[in-house]
Amino acid sequence: MNKSVIKLFVLPFLLFVTVPILSGEVSANPDHPFASGSGTEQDPYVIETADQLDQLRNYLDAHFELGADIDLSGYSAPDGKGWMPIGMNKGYKFTGNFDGIKHTISNLTINRPYTDGVGLFNEIGYSTIKDLFLKNISIKGASSGGLSGYIHHSTVKKIAVNGIVEAEYTVGGLAGYAYYTSLSESSFIGDVNVSENYSTIGGIFGSSREGKVENVFTEGTINPHSSYQEVGGLIGASYKDSIKNSYTAMSLEGEEQDMRSRMHFVSSARDSSIQNSFGVIPPQERKGNFVGYDSGSSINNSFWIERNNHSKLSNLIYPEWNFTSVWTMETGDEFPTLMLSVDKIPPVTTLTIPEVHENGWFNNHIPLEFSVNEDAIIQYRKNDGEWTQYTTPESLGDGEWTVDYFSTDKSGNVEDIKSVQLKVDTTKPLTTMELEGTKGKSDWYVSDPTFTLSPADGGSGIDATEYRLNKGEWISYNSPVTLQEGMHNVEFRSIDGAGNVEDTQTIGVNVDTTVPELEVGLNKYELWSPNHKMKKIQSTLTYSDAMSEVDSVELVSITSNEDDDSHDDIQGAEYGTEDTEFSLRAERSGKKSGRVYTITYLITDYAGNDLTEVATVDVPHDKGKSDKKSNKDKKGKKAK
Structure with a gap:
């Protein structure tokens, strides 16, 4: 099986189309509507189609797993308002277990602006939900979450949600409300919008109580209705939560300028613990505090980072994240992304090389700075020498080099050896001048002297030699130059193939050929x-x-x-x-x-x-x- 790293980006809003639910599909098993299984923990029901997913609402206490990716494009309940949240029609919460097996449910659309508890599920309690990617969702409710309107007493792990979630008063990227719930190794990337005053908004949870949030990130935009709302890039209101190793890169949008001060990592924290966490915000939103309101909380090693103060966030910012089987940072990425499959692909190592001169030579010592897209061991060698494990950058001195390198990840995948040829010349050329002519007294020449320039370079070779007289224009030197009567300030220099420019040399030459x-x-x-x-x-x-x-x-x-x-x-x-x-x-x-x-x-x-x-x-x-x-x-x- 190939590794498939799901890159999470905000996708366009899809207009839902109302069509009848395609219920009544013939199941392979006459005892239930699912592809296989018996609904137990050891033998869960397997869901492979949209119709089978819709039938889950009739088995709220069973165990399930996805056997294929499911596309819910245009799938709607008979009322024409899009997907009916699971459990809402029965008035009961989902208490079973759901394993996505790293599959994707895409294009989930719900348009129920006056309904509480809107999401894929209406309410989840005493359950385990894991390994699921909700892609390109568009949800609108009175209280909403991408996964569920309400989650309590549950474990949620490795859930990635991508799209738009809107609500009247309480909204979160994964859930509007979360109580006594553990959330880990999960993310939301998209837009979170709310329309009423005095609302609670969070990138992951609108409101959370006595939960555990660890290794979670959110990225996208929050669009509050007014400045009278609790706006948190991660959680709107937190009570007795433990938050660790998490970050938000949510950006605040809104017409009122004073909304800028409402953006926080957590808007309201009461008796909560926040460790090793941070928020990335644009400079103009700097007015917001890391926590808007704090009462009795413990905040350690957690802070804001302005977006323009970094080009790439190092893995070191996520010291306890699992970059072997859960997270990955590919070359050029600012933030980690979730890995939702088994690693069978070798790592990709990159050698960062500074800008090279047009002649192919570097005129600075090149730091051999390698990076790899996952947790892996990098090895390199120079000019067929011994292989060395890379730890810190090493500078290449003057000379011509062949550098070979590769990486081996923790799954044992070995990258093919890469090679690059590098030529380094950091030494400036040196030019000597020879003057021929008849000398009189006091270093004056009494005949018209001729000067000859002789440049030398031990590396990339001479590209050009030039001179100028008395601060005039620089002239390309090609052959000996004769000076006429006068006082001359002769400057000259050479440039080598690597672009090194010699320090300008200056010699005064005085010529007087006329008797008094x-x-x-x-x-x-x-x-x-x-x-x-x-x-x-x-x-x-x-x-x-x-x-x-x-x-x-x-x-x-x-x-x-x-x-x-x-x-x-x-x-x-x-x-x-x-x-x-x-x-x-x-x-x-x-x-x-x-x-x-x-x-x-x-x-x-x-x-x-x-x-x-x-x-x-x-x-x-x-x-x-x-x-x-x-x-x-x-x-x-x-x-x-």
Whole structure:
């Protein structure tokens, strides 16, 4: 037999169609209308059809079990109000036992808004009801429950109800009233509605007294008529109940805003015990208290959870629930669901993997985080290594990995081995720059330099390298780049195949290929007459540099073309400094054409480019042959 996990969702309301009860079906056993059995605990009657289920009302103290799923679509009593609750027509309660054998009764429809005790059964007492799924029900009564209007002194176990239950004043997803009853491993998912003021509403029971509720959940919506009602996501009014390991995810609906404050796990609790239980509510319903009114109750480890504060509720929230044969949580589910058959299907293990880069590489250490849809042992191995039992996530470091994994559940079902290939590269690439060019002084280049970028990556490989100049746009690097004259802020980086982006590197490159400018002016360009006297010379220096700026200007030399006859004729000159005042003698040899003093200055910029500039002072042989000269023989050069 295959495992069939029944997923409980709220189904659409089905309009019932009134048709006559199809009674009088010929039974396989002439002594009773059922498929088989004798109605005892050891040999219960077996019900396989809707007609046979309808005949149960004539055997209220017998033992029954379902032998097949039953569809009650369009099945109605002669009064045209849908299903007649079992026992209502006789005025007696059901006191036998009913085992659904994990079968389904679907499309139960009742429309008796002025009748008390509406449900599949009218009243259940001193009975055991178990292993039954009521699917897509639509019930309306004065007091209503999906399973029964009233339940007392009974045991109800593994009952799942799904659909819509409405009442005038008291309503619960399973029962309107429950007294001295044990309910376990059961659920209601659907809508619970009530129309009168001062009503009692519960997701599972409208009102409960001295009962035991354990491993139960409800999910869906409650729509009260007014704010004067006791509204509990699990139970409306509880007196001396023991509630344990249960939760509700019922959401409140209603037009009046103050209704929001009426939503509770239990609306009224008197001398009750609530343990290990919680309610999941939307943030806007936060005004409601966990228990609306409390008198003498014990509440331990029980609280509200806002729906937007979790993405999936872990099995750890249900520490004592049986996830082997009763409950299951499949991948992606927020809440448990009932298992209503024997487990013959292997578990399903999921490896949660973060988003991968488009090149198939992960740029973060991957936590090997496994989950399984039931209580099972997970095992995994890496690169054909030893199998390891999974307990907590383990991070995969850089490299290429093959991860194999599977699970074995408590029923011994073994999952087929799954494999996944994972590539991890968390290391950023590294790029180096090489500059070629002629360097001057102070790290300035005096020729146009060329830079070459060389990226390296030991994992996923280089995907792209890029650079930018002076905070401009990033440019893809493909070949060496030549820089022109100027001050450059060069930034560069590389990106590898996993998407790791290198920390941006920055290098300043300064280029100055132009010599500075210098003009030398003199206060005297001619000394006349040649009277052997010293004459004061003042030079005016005008200089500039367009890029690295002027570093120094210095007087290099003062020479004469008559050196042999000009001893002591040059005085006061401080060579190697920016000297602009010195004295020259008005002297010349009588045998020559005249004397020429040559004054040489050297200007140098911070990059090392320099320029030599000269000026001359003449002492002519005679006045008639004087020829004024200045600023001759300029010579500039770049730094080497």
